[in-house]
Amino acid sequence: MSRFVRPSKYRHTYSQQAKKEHNYENLKVSTSAWDTDLIKANPKFLSINYQASGGGAFLVLPLLSPFSAPAIPTPKLPDLLPLCRGHSGPVLDTAWHPHKEAVLASAGEDGKIFLWNFESEISNSARGSEGTGYSGKFSGWGEENWTTPSDWEHTAFIPKAGQGKKVGQVVFNPVASGLLASASGDHVVRLWDVDSGKFDEALVELKGHKDTVQSVCWNYTGDLLITTSRDKQIRMYDPRAGSDPIKQADGHGGIKGSRVVWLGDRERAVTTGFSRMSDRQMILWDTATLKPISTENIDSSSGVIMPHYVEGNSVLLLAGKGDGNIRYYEYADDELFYLNEHKSADPQRGFTLLPRHAVDVGQNEIARGFKLTTSTVEPIGFVVPRKAESFQADIFPPAPSDEAAFTAKEWMDGKKGPPKLIDMES
Template identity: 50%
Template structure:
C-alpha cells in the first residue's frame, strides 16, 4: 500500500505472539494418539487438562498451571472411562470441576483436588451420565446457567444435562450424520452445529427446533463453528470441494449463503476457531501446521491482523478465559498449543510501554459468576453473562466443592434391590437403561458378524457356480488329431499288400481309421498306432 493509502485504525493491529520457553511449558506428556477431531486440551485459570494415551481404558491428566517443566513419568490420571477420552471441558463457574466425554458413550464429572498430590495414583469421577448410544465426541458447558452441560455423540444427538441432579433434561435431534462441532450463542439460548452431512444448523435447544439451516462447507473434511459474541453472526472453518481451507462469515437469520467467504490455503488440517468477544478478535489455529492467524471483526468484515508462526506443528489448542490474562503485560490472549509430548503457552500481547492499566484494550470480560441457575434456564429464562472488570487482575477464589444430588452410576456387579423412593427409582431406571444399551450393542455386533458371514457365504457360492460352469464348457485337450482319410491317399508303409487288399481286410481298414498324423513330420509322414 502506498504511503497515501488508508490504514484502518485498530488498537490490536500490532498484536504479536510469543511462545514460552521449554522450561516454562508442560513437557514429557503422553498426548492421546486418537484420530478423533478434537482440541486435545482444555484450560482454565488454574488447570490444564490433556487427553492421555493410556492402556486399560480411557484417561486424561489435569495439570496445575504452576507445575511447569518436565512432568514425572508416573503422573496421576483421571480414570473411569473404559474407552479413550475424546474431549474435556472445565466448568466456567467452578474452576475445580471438569467434564469428560469418551468412546465408551459416557459423560463423567470430576472434582479436582485443591491440594494436588503427584503421588496419588488416580482420580475417580464424582458423577457418570449415561444416555448416549455411541461415543461422545464433544462436551461444552453453558455460558450463563450454572451446572448445565451439552454433549454431542456419534449417535447423532446432542443431550443437555443438569449435572447437579445427574439428569438428562433435553435431547436435540435432526442431524443425519456425525456432529463435528457445536457452539453456544452469547446468552446460551441457541446452539449452532456443523455436521458431516455438510449442513450448518441453529437449534432452539430447549424446544428441540431447528430455527435456521443451510449448506456449509462442501469439502469432505472436518468443519468447525464459533459464535461471534453477542452479534448475530457465526464463523465456520472448513474445506471447499477442491479441499482448499475456507473461512466463512454467516448471518444467523439467513444461512442460505455466507456473508463472506475467504480462501485461506491448501493445507489439509482443520482450522480451530477461537473468538474473544471482548476484543472482537478471531484466532484460527491450523491442525498439523504451526500457524495461528488472527483477525478483528467489525461491521461484517474480518480484517486480517497478523500471524504467529512456529516450526512445530500443533495437534490441538485451547485459549485461557479472558478473566485470567496478564493485564500488566498487556496480554490480550493466551493460547495453549499441543505438540507431540508438550503443551506450550503462546502469549498475544499489545506492545505498550506504560505500566498503567490499559482500559481501552481491556474492556470488562465474562466473569466466573453464573447469571442463572439450571432450573431457571430450563424453565425458559434467558440472561446475558455477568461481566468483571480486569483492572484488579485475576485472584484465586476459595474452592467450591461440587456435590451432585445424584450418585455415581453403579456397575453391573452391584447388588440391586427393589426401589423404594424416587431416588431408588431413578437409580433402577439408569441400571435398566444401561443393561438395555449393553444388550443392544451386543445384538448389533452379532448382526454385523452374521451379515459378514452371509456375505462371505454368497461369495463362496458364486465362485463354486462359476467354477462348475467353466468345467462344463471346457473343451477336451487336443494333443493329437485322429483323421479318417481315403486309403488311396496313404502309401503302403508296411509294404505287405496293395490297396485292394487293404480295403477288403477289415483289420487293415480299422488300422487306417486309427492312423495319427503329427504336425512335426514333413510330407505327411504317417505314424501307425496299435489296433
C-alpha cells in the first residue's frame, strides 16, 4: 500500500547541542516562581534572571558561537560575578532592544522598569585577537586570580511602570525603535517610548484583563498586540485604536500558564496552555477572526510550555518547563506538522532563541536556542542537512534586521510598515 509523504524542506531538521566545554556553567538562576523564559539573547549577549541577595538582579554574559571554528572553550563561571542590580525585588523579565543591541529593559516585583546600556562591552563580547580571555568587565575571566569587577549601573528607570504592582513582562516592538510593552499586576499593558527618556506617563494603557496577564506578543509588523491571561481569555489590541481589545475569545480551559506567539507575517498565532483536565494543549488561531483553527492535546505533564517561532522557516519550537525535550513543528497548509524533538536528560527552566539574522548560515543553522537549567546554559543549534556547501537561499530568506523602520513617535502618529530586512548571504 503506497503512502503519501508530505514534501518539506525541514523534515530532517536535527538539533545539534554544543559540547559541554562550550556551556555556561555554575549559574545561580533565580528561584522566583514567576512564569517567564528567564533567559534572553541577542547577537552579543545573554541576560539571565539571577538569584542574589539584597534585592533583584540579573546577569549579562558575552555571547560566543560554539558551532563556528575555532570554538574556544567557555570558562566555568566564578561564584562572584558582576551583576545588574537596582531592583528592590526579584527581576521577573528582561528584553533586549531589537534595534540597539547594547540596550536592555528589565522588569521586577518592585513595579519598576530599569534600562541598561552595555555599549562599552560591545567590542569585548567576543574573544580577543589571540583567542585568549575577554576584556572589559570579563577581562581575565577563566584565568587564575580573576577578581570580580563592580556591578553594572542602570542608565534610567520608569518608577511607576506598574503603578505599585509588579511588572511581569516586557516586550519590545519589532518595527518601531524603543517602543516597549509592559504587563503589570494591575492587569494593564502599558506602552513606553524608552528612546525618548520621558517616563511620566505611558503612551497607551491597554485594559480589559480581569486577572494576571500571562504573556504578550507583537505581530510581525508591530501594529497589533495579542495577550493571554489567567482569566482564560485571549485578547487582541490595536493600541492606536483605543485601550479596549478589538477582538476577544475563550482561550485554554485551565488556569495554569498560557503563552502566545504570532506566526510571523501570517494572520495566525499559536497559544500553549492547559485544558480543564490539565492536559497540555496547543491551539492554532486565525487572528483575522480570533477563532481557533485546531486544538491539539500534547501530553499530561505539568510544566508550562514556552513557544518560540522561527519566522521565515515556519518552524515552531515548544520547550516545556521541567522537560528535557524540545519539540518542533512545521506550519504549512494551516496545520502544524510534528518534525522531531531535541532530547536531553536535563530538564529546562528557561529557553530563548537568537534573532534569526545572527544564526550560522554556513552550518545551515536555521535557529539557535539557549536552554537554561538550574545552573547551566546549553546552546542548541537546529540544522537543516544539505550536501551542498554553498549558501542555501531557500532556507535563509531575508530576515528582520537590527535597523528600525521608524521611531516610536512615528508609530504613535500612525506610521505602519514591515520591518527592514537583511540579506542572510551578506
